[in-house]
Amino acid sequence: MMFAAQSIAEFFDWLGGWQYVAAALIHAVLLIQVFALSPFAFIWLERKVSGRIQDRLGPTRVGGLFGWLQSLADGIKLVQKEDLCPPAADSMLFRSAPYVVCVASFAAFMVLPFSNGWVAVAADCGLFIMLAILSLEVFGIIMAGYSSGSKWSLFGGMREAAQMVSYEIPLAICALVPVVAAGSLNLGEIGGMQRGWFGYWFLFHDPFTFIAFFCYFIVATASCKRAPFDLAEAESELVGGFHTEYSGMRWSFFFMGEYASMFAVCGIAAILFLGGWNTGIGPLDDALYAARNAGADGTGLAVVGYLANVIGAFVFASKASLGVFVQVWLRWTLPRLRIDQVMTTCLKYLVPISCFLFLGAIAWPLLMLTVLGQTTWTSSPLGKQVSAEVYESQVVQARSAERASLLDVENRTAELELATKALVAGKERLAAAKNASESEKNSSDSQLTSLQEEVAALEKAEQEARVSLESANETAQKAILKARLLIEGRASVNKNAAAAREQGVVR
Amino acid sequence: MAAGLNAYLLVGAVLFVCGVICMATKRNGIGVLMGVELVLNGANVNFVAFSRYTDLGLDGQIFSLFVIVLAAAEAAVALAIALNFYNNHLTIDVDRANKLKG
Amino acid sequence: MSGENFLFSVFAILTCVSALAVVLSQTVVRMAFWLVISLGSTAALFFLANADFVGAAQLLIYVGGTLVLLVFGVMLTASGPYMKIGTSAGETVVAGLLGLLFLFVVFACIGGVEWRKPVTGSADNIATGAVGNTLRPLGLSFLGVRPDADLATGKPPEASGYLLPFEIVSVHLLVVLIGASYLARAKRRAAPVGQ
Known part of the structure; x- marks a missing residue:
């Protein structure tokens, strides 16, 4: 991720056939840092934001200013707890369910580009692979719910199954709306197309993508089972839902998976709608792009290209974190829906709306082409x-x-x-x-x-x-x-x- | 094990045979359905292997896509049948479906 | 042993072992779990065979869709916790022997056939390419144009597309959608009259 895969593979030339394995391991280790550290930050953010919304201060003591080490303290506490498995549970499934959740949301980062070319696997159908892997997470949750041997957990698992099978449809269709505008499923290409002024972002590409962004964000919130759609763990009715019986590290694995997949879906939103790693200021973007290219060609300093990519990754991470912040904000502001209301929202409103947006996004470039002679209403190069x-x-x-x-x-x-x-x-x-x-x-x-x-x-x-x-x-x-x-x-x-x-x- | 056409075909064969045994021995209706999924998956492995290791071109991948889509459709219908069966017999043991036996 | 062969071995063994575990496990949800592992590692094999799109479709449709549906079905039809419908020992032995025999026959077939023109290097294969970017060729094929076949043979572009099967499958899916929801709908019995 942080370097080009090819150059790492060249560096490990002496390993013979194993050089690509070595390169892959380095990528995986770097990605697992992102996967582990982003929940660390977001759990602290969640505590602080909920505190402020409820007129409290939130954590203030651990780690000095703003209590920024609170998540680490939580983690140490959870590692020390006993690893319980209830006698009524199917112990093999019960023990492996958290790993399924964790692996699924970690593997999704494999195809998420952090900056121009900073991606572990630059697949041609990257978005498709990412949505596919994120959809595996639900299986771990259903397994956890079923194997706990508890009625609360079973209810949580069934709700999650019904909710996720329904919400995957509008999620995929809303993600396809900017894909229609871009003509590519490659997340790296889609991000690169939005370089220039922020009018070139796919959010402002046409009215349909504009609505699709908000539609996508609602559905993505639901697909991370965040409030107001957190029926699977509804504390007030189901104790803890699917994770009622879990304790210690296995319990925290569910939450690492949840916060990581929040970051992942917000990252998809940032790339598809909000310009990815582009700053949205035309001349600045052009300068960064030139710096990257000069670094890649060997005509300029490689360090400058690298720094340009660092800036890109920082911009991307801020956009995605802004999305996570909004999800946290929503959680502590809105009351939870009822399960039938959740299903109605999806099947009766979000599915038809997303289908309409999809059709509109197909028709829009044709309309623009007949009226303006180009397929966008902005002067976008696309x-x-x-x-x-x-x-x-x-x-x-x-x-x-x-x-x-x-x-x-x-x-x-x-x-x-x-x-x-x-x-x-x-x-x-x-x-x-x-x-x-x-x-x-x-x-x-x-x-x-x-x-x-x-x-x-x-x-x-x-x-x-x-x-x-x-x-x-x-x-x-x-x-x-x-x-x-x-x-x-x-x-x-x-x-x-x-x-x-x-x-x-x-x- | 070197990755080659024969290696892929062997994996496909193992999946296929496991699926057939699963279909034959499981008495749970949904277990039988999982056997069918395994059999179809074994066929998919073969299609993709032929697409990669012979001059068949894209045909193999296209066929496996069709198989995946049709397997999903088949699972939906079979599940609906299983639910109906459960509503009538309060079990999904396929050996209990003997009303039409002469 | 190169990296590709190592990865292939890992995923091939994982696929086969978990397929065997599907056959041997007694509860349905454990079967579903092993099936997920088996199908997921098959998707990894697809990625190794330069079929990115098929692998992703396998993950999204099979694992994320079909299996969740199956587990949902298990939950709806379970009459008790961890329902087991076992088979007798004799049946298991007979099935195992027959399965081994069948496996032997299939292996003998695979070993005995001289497969047509095997292409070994990934670069030689026009269709799949070296990195598995088959997205555009696949999409064009479903619209009725075959970039690989048409470029390779110079046949007219109508000769080798999949537009008609694609349309048939989409209509078929619609029929299944309606049919399955009709079959599985909650049946409301009419309220007894006069009570």
């Missing part, structure tokens, strides 16, 4: 890139029309020549026949008149061929003119497109 492609196809069409009309003119000219030849031959025959009739005085008039009729018909055909040639000439000239105009205009459009490509829009 829209110009597409319009250049469309323009290019228009040029190709005009050229083929030009070629077809020229071919038509040639054919018509040949036809006219044939007609003229036939006319000349007919006239000669008529003249010969006239001469013969004058010299012999006895030939039939009927032959003469038929020949005269023939020549008249030939004359008519020749006239028609002449007219059609003229019209073909006219069409050809129009087609040539259109193609000329388009080709002349192409230079400026291409310049725009080249600028767009330079700005990092990968197509």
